[in-house]
Amino acid sequence: MEIQFQHANPYSGRESVVLRIDGLLPDQTVCVLVDAGQNVAIDELLDEDANEYLTAVCLTHAHLDHYQSLGDTLAHGAPVYAATDTATILGDVFAAGADQYGLSNTERVLDQLEPIDEWTQIVPGLRVHPVPAGHTPGAAGFLFEVTADDERRTIFVTGDFTTRRAAGYPGFDLDLPVDVDVLVLTAATSEDFEATLTDAVGTICERVWAGSTVLTTASGLTGLQVAYLLGHLAEQWDERLSIRLVGHVAKLYDRLEYSVPNVATTAEFADPSTVLETDGVTIAGPEVPIDGSAKRLFETIADDPGATLVQLINGGSSPVTSAACTTHHFSLSSHPTPNTIDDVVEALSPIHVVITHQQGAAANQYKDKYASFVWATDDTDCYTLLDDSGWTPPPWVTESTKRRVQSGTTTMGGVLGDAIADAEIPLPTVTRLDDVDFGAEGLDLTALRDRLSVEHTEHASSETPAPQQATDSPAPSTDRVMTDGMAGELPIPDGDPDIDSVLSGIDVRLDRIESAITGHDIDARVVDAGDGTLLLRLENPPGHLEHGQRLRVRLLNGIDSERDDDQSAQDT
Known part of the structure; x- marks a missing residue:
């Protein structure tokens, strides 16, 4: 048996790799391509004259x-x-990006697409199993098992991964019940994803609860992930927050059969104003509103000083910053921290580590860092990991490194291979989880509660009477009617009064008193809208209120302005 690897696009994204395996098929090298990023040219990588044939592609x-x-591979x-x-949504993904990104042969890709969720044989002696990878909804790494000449070896390709969940999909579990011989490790990292995600969600909630029309622009899967968090968060906190997904984001949500509280979808719309939420957020793509649904919606709110644009960017796009509406942008790169990379290598303890999705100094930092042979190459050469003599170290490592790695090498791969084949040790599956765990998703609930002044308990409904405040003020005199400031002392007219005028005035005041007494208290939250403007956001407001209507508000005696459960009462 011989196992080699080859970077498929080292001068572009460097996330694509070819695995070559000899000894499985007579007179043929089995070649498996994992991912096909920018500038992957399979015809230039494989040599048919040397009997190298593409056997499978794993996305x-x-x-x-x-x-x-x-489409070119x-x-x-x-x-x-x-x-x-991932297979379920691929058609929608292609439809959304085919023209913009020049995708080719998409129909042929879909014809050759095979969804898998368990061990699947590629050729005799080689099978593959998808493993949850977090990162984005539906993402997976791939575990390969190679069997030849009574020898079994395992190769795990992580792809982009996180140990965090992604919209309910499980993250990568370091406790993988298989001994991994070769780890093809995506080493792209992010130190601040969780803080940035929490900040973005907090900003959206703040602006919605301040009464702003909020448009959030994001890629399809990022928009789906944020909608999942917002919808479940609003339900848990019993807060009013409607989420409208439009265009591509809506199609992905529907295709994956999500059912998240407070979320509604509109795949297509004629009038942008019909899908812009006045008491919620509208989520559309792409991540910068220069095209597609996001562009149409942004053009509707761009000149509205009371509206808000929140851009969730993953990549090199430049955000929109010039508009009459308020604009925010957040760089959301869902990758593990450097410490998590170290934890993965330590937990799996592979013989070989092949670094992908990094280059130059960012890749070289991993050389000699672990008790493994680390490959951080930046070319399209083929490198041998295993041959007839055994595991092959990189040609540049020192003898001390060889001894260090080989001293920790075991033969457990073959033993565990037998166990996998005979007993089928259960592996985690890429299946969405039923429970909602904000911490596992990377959301800091404590920070959000502090920022948004949300208590740990649910808010009382609008039917709950407001607590009465104790007061030491003397009882009002009988010649003054206290009606929340709406009526003062009854005037005593000069001279002989006109009885009809007096009675009419009394009727008016009695109506106002009755209105004040028969009205009801409503919970409200003070919201800082910026620029010295404070707003009151009513919890469950009565249906007869209209935009622009003027109301008189009574603050109860002894009110504590720093409490987040301050009460305000509406005169009706």
């Missing part, structure tokens, strides 16, 4: 930098494997 997830060249009728939910 880790539906992000452009992993499928952009997929369909050599030799190779099947395209993807986890079931």
Whole structure:
């Protein structure tokens, strides 16, 4: 048996890799491409004269930098494997980006697409199993098991991954019940994803509850992930927050059969004003509103000083910053921290680590860092990991490194391979979880509660009477009617009074008193809208209120302005 690897696009995204395996088929090298990012040219990578044929393509997830060249890599009728939910949305993803990104042969890709959720044989002696990878909804890494000459070896390709969940999909579990011999590790990292995600969600909630019309622009899967968090968050906190998904984001949500509280979808719309929420947020793509649904919606709110644009950007796009509406932008890069990268290598303890999705100094930092042979190459050469003599170290490592790695090498791969084949040790599946765990998603609930002044308990409904405030003020005199400031002392007219005028005045005041007494208290929250403007956001307001209507508000005696459960009462 011989196992080699080759970077498929080292001068572009460097996320695509070819695995070569000899010894499985007579006179043929089995070649598996994992991901097809920008500038992957399979004809230039494989040599048919040397009997190298593309046997399969494995797609880790539906992000452009992993499928952009997929239509150009369909050599030799190779099947395209993807986890079931990634395969489910791939047609919608292609439809949304085919023209903009020049995608080719998309129909042929879909014809050769094979969804998998369990062990699947590629050729005799080689099978693959998708493993949850977090990162984005439906993402998966791939575990390969190679069997030849009574020898079993395992290769795990992480793809982009996180140990965090992604809109209910599980993250990568470091406790993988298989001994991994070769780890092809995506080493892209992010130190501040969780803080940025929390900040973005907090900003959206603040602006919605301040009464702003909020448009959030994001890629399809990022928009889906944020909608999942906002919808469940509003339900848990019993807050009023409607979420409208439009265009591509709506199609992905519907295709994956999500059912999130407070979320509604509109895949197509004629009038942008009909899908812009006045008491919620509208989420559309792309991530910068220069095209598609996002552009149409942004043009509707751009000149409205009371509206808000929140851009969730993952990549090199420049945000829109010039508009009459308020604009915000957040860079959301869902990758693990450097410490998590170290934890993965330590937990799996592979013999070889192949670094992908990094180059130059960012990749070289991993050399000699672990008790493994680390490959941080930046070319399209083929490198041998295993041959007839055993595991092959990189040619540049020192003898001390060889001894260090080999001293920790075991033969457990073969033993565990037998166990996998005979007992089918259960592996985690790329299946959406039923429970909602904000912490596991990367959302800091404590920080959000502090920022938004939300208590741990649910808010009382509008029917709950407001608590009465104790007061030491003397009882009002009988010649003064206290009606929340709406009526003062009854005037005593000079001279002989006109009885009809007096009675008419009394009737008016009695009506106002009755209105004040029969009205009801409503919970409200003070919201800082910026520029010295404070707003009151009513909880469950009565239906007869209209935009622009003027109301008189009574603040109860002894009110504590720093409490987040301050009460305000409306005169009706």
